[in-house]
Amino acid sequence: MREDTIAAVATAAGEGGIGIVRISGDDALDILNKVFVPVSKNITNRVLSYGHIKDPITGKIIDEVMSVYMKGPHSYTAEDVVEIQCHGSSVSLRKILDLVLKNGARLAERGEFTKRAFLNGRLDLSQAEAVIDLIKAKTDKTFDVALNQLEGAYSAKIRDIRADLVDVLVNLTVNIDYPDEDIEEMTYNKLEESLNNIKNKIRKLLSTADTGRIIREGLKVSIVGKPNVGKSSLMNALMGENRAIVTDIPGTTRDTIEESITIKNIPIILTDTAGIHATDDIIEQIGIEKSKESFNKSDLIIFVLDGSKELESEDREIIDHVGDRKVIVLLNKQDKGSVVTAEDIKNLIPQAIVLESALLEGRGVEDLADAVENMVYGGEVSQSENLMVTNVRHKNLLDEGEKCMIDALEMVEFRQPLEFIEIDVNRCYEALGEIIGETASDIIDKVFERFCLGK
Numbered sequence: 001m002r003e004d005t006i007a008a009v010a011t012a013a014g015e016g017g018i019g020i021v022r023i024s025g026d027d028a029l030d031i032l033n034k035v036f037v038p039v040s041k042n043i044t045n046r047v048l049s050y051g052h053i054k055d056p057i058t059g060k061i062i063d064e065v066m067s068v069y070m071k072g073p074h075s076y077t078a079e080d081v082v083e084i085q086c087h088g089s090s091v092s093l094r095k096i097l098d099l100v101l102k103n104g105a106r107l108a109e110r111g112e113f114t115k116r117a118f119l120n121g122r123l124d125l126s127q128a129e130a131v132i133d134l135i136k137a138k139t140d141k142t143f144d145v146a147l148n149q150l151e152g153a154y155s156a157k158i159r160d161i162r163a164d165l166v167d168v169l170v171n172l173t174v175n176i177d178y179p180d181e182d183i184e185e186m187t188y189n190k191l192e193e194s195l196n197n198i199k200n201k202i203r204k205l206l207s208t209a210d211t212g213r214i215i216r217e218g219l220k221v222s223i224v225g226k227p228n229v230g231k232s233s234l235m236n237a238l239m240g241e242n243r244a245i246v247t248d249i250p251g252t253t254r255d256t257i258e259e260s261i262t263i264k265n266i267p268i269i270l271t272d273t274a275g276i277h278a279t280d281d282i283i284e285q286i287g288i289e290k291s292k293e294s295f296n297k298s299d300l301i302i303f304v305l306d307g308s309k310e311l312e313s314e315d316r317e318i319i320d321h322v323g324d325r326k327v328i329v330l331l332n333k334q335d336k337g338s339v340v341t342a343e344d345i346k347n348l349i350p351q352a353i354v355l356e357s358a359l360l361e362g363r364g365v366e367d368l369a370d371a372v373e374n375m376v377y378g379g380e381v382s383q384s385e386n387l388m389v390t391n392v393r394h395k396n397l398l399d400e401g402e403k404c405m406i407d408a409l410e411m412v413e414f415r416q417p418l419e420f421i422e423i424d425v426n427r428c429y430e431a432l433g434e435i436i437g438e439t440a441s442d443i444i445d446k447v448f449e450r451f452c453l454g455k
């Protein structure tokens with residue numbers, strides 16, 4: 001079946017040195033020939049050609065451009081692709097796109113170029129998803145992990161586990177269908193070993209999911225504490241600029257301030273909050289409500305205390321609120337003395353990481369950055385690892401696969417019939433297949449809806 005030829009502006013909105021209109025489909029070259037007049041040579045596969053975009057009806061020149069034709073299947077979509085590089089003005093881009101649409105293309109939907117690359121078998125689903133992540137990456141690390149996924153290392157892991165599952169399935173089927181034949185006897189012990197092995201491989205991937213999510217979406221961090229302890233000073237120190245107002249008047253920050261920053265290559269969504277305490281001031285009250293909200297939504301709390309003074313009831317109230325959450329306690333104002341000790345805090349919040357600082361003198365920020373890094377990469381994941389589960393859809397499917405293996409192992413333990421075990425092994429195989437798009441159907445549309453136009 002002949003597919004429509006699609007077109008869209010592939011570069012970001014706004015002004016730029018150049019802008020690109022991309023066309024993909026069987027008519028791409030025809031359309032280019034209608035609207036493009038090369039100055040010298042004819043159009044050659046994969047060679048940039050200089051010339052003008054000219055309306056074939058009015059004869060009016062629209063822009064001076066470079067065009068390239070990439071014959072399928074060696075192109076982004078695996079179809080014939082044309083890219084027209086014009087001046088990066090929204091006027092030029094709009095006019096060229098209009099002309100291309102008038103001459104036989106239709107406007108591409110979100111992610112339709114990448115969807116075609118997937119449907120044409122050039123990318124699997126997890127690779128296509130990596131394209132969105134690459135485009136949206138804000139830190140080197142996010143980019144590297146996405147690139148690794150695009151290059152197929154991640155899919156290879158999934159395929160490897162699926163190959164193990166196929167081995168098990170084949171053995172199961174043979175034993176179910178020909179129980180009396182003289183073939184390799186599938187003992188329950190052997191089955192147990194294979195299933196355990198698969199379960200462990202899935203578990204290992206899943207152990208990267210927490211870090212993976214943070215790498216992709218950013219770590220939500222809230223700076224909390226009673227008024228005047230140095231929360232805004234910390235915000236400014238971490239940002240390297242005077243973003244928040246700092247004064248010696250308690251209650252300076254009345255509204256929450258949210259900023260995106262990067263600490264040790266980890267994307268962080270940092271919120272400075274209003275000092276939590278009892279107040280009659282209505283504006284401050286609203287601010288404090290927002291502080292509590294941010295507190296509850298964050299992945300990590302940085303709880304700032306004035307370490308040079310005894311703990312007050314306001315500090316204790318916040319301590320109660322912390323509960324068993326992830327928290328770094330910063331004993332600030334060490335230049336004025338250290339009255340509160342790490343031990344005092346540990347007795348009240350056992351899971352806390354306690355650090356000392358004197359933000360006025362710029363002391364303690366580096367230790368804090370190290371602590372955040374350790375927390376994110378803590379456990380089994382290392383900074384250097386670029387193979388991670390960053391996608392919630394993948395995580396859910398891996399969770400499901402793991403559960404199937406646990407259920408199957410339980411049945412093996414109780415020597416249940418092989419037919420029952422096969423159902424779980426099959427389901428696991430399907431769940432992992434959905435990650436790379438091999439059994440997916442309706443989910444595919446959902447995935448591509450998340451793309452931007454022109455990609």
Ligand SMILES: Nc1nc2c(ncn2[C@@H]2O[C@H](COP(=O)(O)OP(=O)(O)OP(=O)(O)O)[C@@H](O)[C@H]2O)c(=O)[nH]1
Nearest residue numbers: 227228229230231232233251252253275358359360
């Ligand atoms: N001596 C000393 N003063 C500090 C230190 N850190 C911050 N301060 C001072 O403490 C005062 C309050 O700092 P902020 O950063 O505004 O405190 P805050 O927690 O944001 O206060 P609110 O917004 O009112 O809740 C300012 O005068 C800071 O200069 C420190 O390490 N030592």
Ligand SMILES: [Mg+2]
Nearest residue numbers: 231232252253
């Ligand atoms: Mg403040």
